[in-house]
Amino acid sequence: MANQTDYKKVLSSSPRITKVSFFGRVGAVIRQHFQxxxxxxxxxxxxxxxxxxxxxxxxxxxxxxxxxxxxxxxxxxxxxxWDSASEISLFLKKDISEPRVQVLINKLSMYDDIDSVTYISRHQALEEFKEMSGFSKALNYLDENPLPAVLVVTPAKQAMNTAGSKLLVAKLKREQDIDLVRVDVDWIxxxxxxxxxxxxxxxxxxxxxxxxxxxxxxxxxxxxxxxxxxxxxxxxxxxxxxxxxxxxxxxxxxxxxxxxxxxxxxxxxxxxxxxxxxxxxxxxxxxxxxxxxxxxxxxxxxxxxxxxxxxxxxxxxxxxxxxxxxxxx
Structure with missing residues (x-):
C-alpha cells in the first residue's frame, strides 16, 4: 500500500506531456520570426x-x-x-469681305473640335505688330496694310493633343477663304x-x-x-x-x-x-x-x-x- 502511494506521488510530480494546439504552434512560429x-x-x-x-x-x-x-x-x-495650350492661327485671304469673315466664324464655331474663335482684323493685326516690333513710324509710310486678317482658333478639349490638332488642321485647310494655317505641333x-x-x-x-x-x-x-x-x-x-x-x-x-x-x-x-x-x-x-x-x-x-x-x-x-x-x- 505504501509502495502504491509512493508510485502515485512520483507520477504526479513527473512532467506531463501536453498537446500544443494549432494556434499555439502558429503563435510560437510568429514569435520566433519576430525574434x-x-x-x-x-x-x-x-x-x-x-x-x-x-x-x-x-x-x-x-x-x-x-x-x-x-x-x-x-x-x-x-x-x-504646352500641348493643351496650343492654338491654331488661320490667315485669311486679303480680298475677303467682313460678311464672309462672319460667315466663316459662324461655320467654324459649329465644329465639335473647336472651342472658340477669336477674330483679329487687318487693322488690329497691324497695330499689334507696331507695338511689338517697334517700327511704328516706318510702317506709317506703307501705302497699304500688308497683314491679313487672322482667326485664332482654340481647339476643344478632345482635340487638345497632337493627333487631334492634325485632324483639325486638315479640316481647316479645306476652307476656301483660309490662305494659311499655322499650328506649332512639330516641336511638340x-x-x-x-x-x-x-x-x-x-x-x-x-x-x-x-x-x-x-x-x-x-x-x-x-x-x-x-x-x-x-x-x-x-x-x-x-x-x-x-x-x-x-x-x-x-x-x-x-x-x-x-x-x-x-x-x-x-x-x-x-x-x-x-x-x-x-x-x-x-x-x-x-x-x-x-x-x-x-x-x-x-x-x-x-x-x-x-x-x-x-x-x-x-x-x-x-x-x-x-x-x-x-x-x-
Missing amino acids: QIFSSFTELWKTPFATLMTILVLGVALSLPSVFHVLYKNAERVSAQ EKLQAILSLVVDIVIGIAILLLLSVLLIVSNTIRLNILNQRPEIEVMKLVGATNSFIQRPFLYVGAWYGLLGGTIAWFLTFSLVQWLQSGVMDLMGLYQVQFQISLMSFAESAIMIAVATFLGFIASYISVKQYLVRIEPK
Whole structure:
C-alpha cells in the first residue's frame, strides 16, 4: 500500500506531456520570426561602419532611378501643358469681305473640335505688330496694310493633343477663304520623341542599377555567411535545420534593402527640393507658374518595397549558394 502511494506521488510530480494546439504552434512560429527579425537588425550594427557604407551605396544606387522618374514625370506635365495650350492661327485671304469673315466664324464655331474663335482684323493685326516690333513710324509710310486678317482658333478639349490638332488642321485647310494655317505641333512631336528616348535610357540605367543592388547585397550576405561559418557548423551539429539557420540572413538582406530604399527616398526628396528654386526661376522667365511634383506616397512606398524585396531576393540567392555547402566536419 505504501509502495502504491509512493508510485502515485512520483507520477504526479513527473512532467506531463501536453498537446500544443494549432494556434499555439502558429503563435510560437510568429514569435520566433519576430525574434529573428529584431535580432538580425541588431546584428547589422555590430559592424556599424561597414553597414553604414553598404546602406549609403544602396541608397545612391536606388536614388538615381527614382530621381529620373521624378524628372520625367515633371517633364511630361510640362509637355502636356504646352500641348493643351496650343492654338491654331488661320490667315485669311486679303480680298475677303467682313460678311464672309462672319460667315466663316459662324461655320467654324459649329465644329465639335473647336472651342472658340477669336477674330483679329487687318487693322488690329497691324497695330499689334507696331507695338511689338517697334517700327511704328516706318510702317506709317506703307501705302497699304500688308497683314491679313487672322482667326485664332482654340481647339476643344478632345482635340487638345497632337493627333487631334492634325485632324483639325486638315479640316481647316479645306476652307476656301483660309490662305494659311499655322499650328506649332512639330516641336511638340519632337519633344515627345525625345521624352520617349529618355524613358528608354532611364529604364536601361534603372535595370543596371537594380542589378548592382542585387550584387552588393548578395556579396555582403556571402561575407556574413563566411564570417559566421564556425557558428553555422555548431548549429548544424546540434540539429538546427537549414531553414532556421538561413532565416536571419534573409532578414538581414531585407533590412539592407529597406534601409537603402529609405536613404534613396531621402536623397531623392533632398535633390528635388534643391532643384525647386532653380526651376521656379527658369519658369519665371517664361511667366509660367510651375511647381515640381514630388514622389507621391504610393510611389515612395513602392520604391521602398521594391528595395526591400531586392535585398531579400539577393540574400536568398547568396544563402542558397553558400549556406548549403557548409557542413560540420
